[in-house]
Amino acid sequence: MSVIVMKPGLLTSLQDGGRLGYAALGVGRAGAMDWPAWRLANALVDNTKGEAALEFTLTGPTLRFEQPTVIALTGAPVDARVGDQTLPGWTRCVLPAGSVLQLGGMRHGCRGYLAIRGGFATAAVLGSQSTDLNARIGPFDGRSLQSGDRLEPGAGDPWPPLPSAKTLQVMRWGLDPQPWFDYGRTPLALWRGHHFDQLDDTSQQALFKATFALSKDSNRVASRLDGQRLNLRRPLELISEASVPGTLQLPPSGQPILLQAEAPVTGGYPRIGQLAAVDLSRLAQRRPGDTVCFRETTLDEAAQRLAARRQRLQRLLDHIERRLESA
CATH class of the missing domain: 2.40.100.10 (Cyclophilin-like)
Structure with a gap:
């Protein structure tokens, strides 16, 4: 059961933590541009293995989900809709089978992230699922997504509400993006x-x-x-x-x-x-x-x-894990 790309948005690609350790071979890192936003999107859907997420720029894609799917949106604020219902960012949502998610433009900021429970089932290249658009390395022969592409969800642990998910569900709590998004434009x-x-x-x-x-x-x-x-x-x-x-x-x-x-x-x-x-x-x-x-x-x-940011991020990740366990 696939995630089908109906419209690709602008420069949408799969990104994870990056392709580290191959500089001596002439291979760069790639990976998510906004690393904390990528990491927090994964945490909200209970991904813990560095799964790849979709990174999109200025305008997001339109996707159809053929099976019930747990998703999270982080990064720059983006207009997100399923039918006539608006989806919030920085929280977890459950989309029923057949949902069409429309991600529009960003009010400010440049890059957004969409993580799904279990990640995406694409082959790793040199230990990473990241797309290096310049070097043409990674999923889809190293290119950005195009209309008609199909993305297969990865194998995540079972999550009880999914089998009966017939309507869109939004988690009752979310994250404050303020500490993780550059609103102030400081130097x-x-x-x-x-x-x-x-x-x-x-x-x-x-x-x-x-x-x-x-x-x-x-x-x-x-x-x-x-x-x-x-x-x-x-x-x-x-x-x-x-x-x-x-x-x-x-x-x-x-x-x-x-x-x-x-x-x-x-x-x-x-x-x-x-x-x-x-x-x-x-x-x-x-x-x-x-x-x-x-x-x-x-x-x-x-x-x-x-080091201080790593500590803050880890505390937040631990908090998210505890909240999800008690949900």
Whole structure:
């Protein structure tokens, strides 16, 4: 019994925690852009094995569910409907067989996540079900979803209400998205990269004072930033070095590029900064035209913030598990 894609939405793909450990082979991570939103969507449907979810951008897909299905929506707020009934986000819903879920546009933010109980039964490539759209690796030959695609649900543990689910059911409680979604547009934390000192004095100051705009050319590989041109003191001739999501590069155009989930594993542009990993999910929710600015941080502070978020997230995951057990 399948989940049928009636309309694919914009850049909808299967994503999990990423394809880690293969950079030496030239294979990047991919994976969910907003990692906490992906993880919490899975938790709400009681998935605990890193199951893949659907990630969609700006506009969501329309899907038909041939069997009763437990779902959760997280990430950016999206207009979600089954027939004339509106579905809330950040909670769990049970869809009866034959339901058509319509996910429309996002009021703000950029990426949403749809998890289903048991995940999706697609083959893992190098240990991950993530779709690397740039490298063409993963489900559906590494492409985004298209109309007519069929997704088979994975084998989750039985959940008693499903056999008798004939009407849409919404769980009585949900999560507050506020701590996990960047409503405030506060500055992103960046520490100085290996080539920061090669920027001229004006550009060094501008990096932490200027406001940039996310370019329409941004994608899962990188966020391109338009705004004040940054300049080097003198041209640099560099060999390619390792790069990771969050690396801030400066191409000859003078407009910075922040690498994202599908970042190449090497690159030859000057590395003028590194975004704190804890802020990658916040960057992922900026849409074209949104502003981006940076505050200076250190490696130690970035590590402490990441550890603190992991602790908060784990406490919430434990709370969700207890609530579901008592439901």
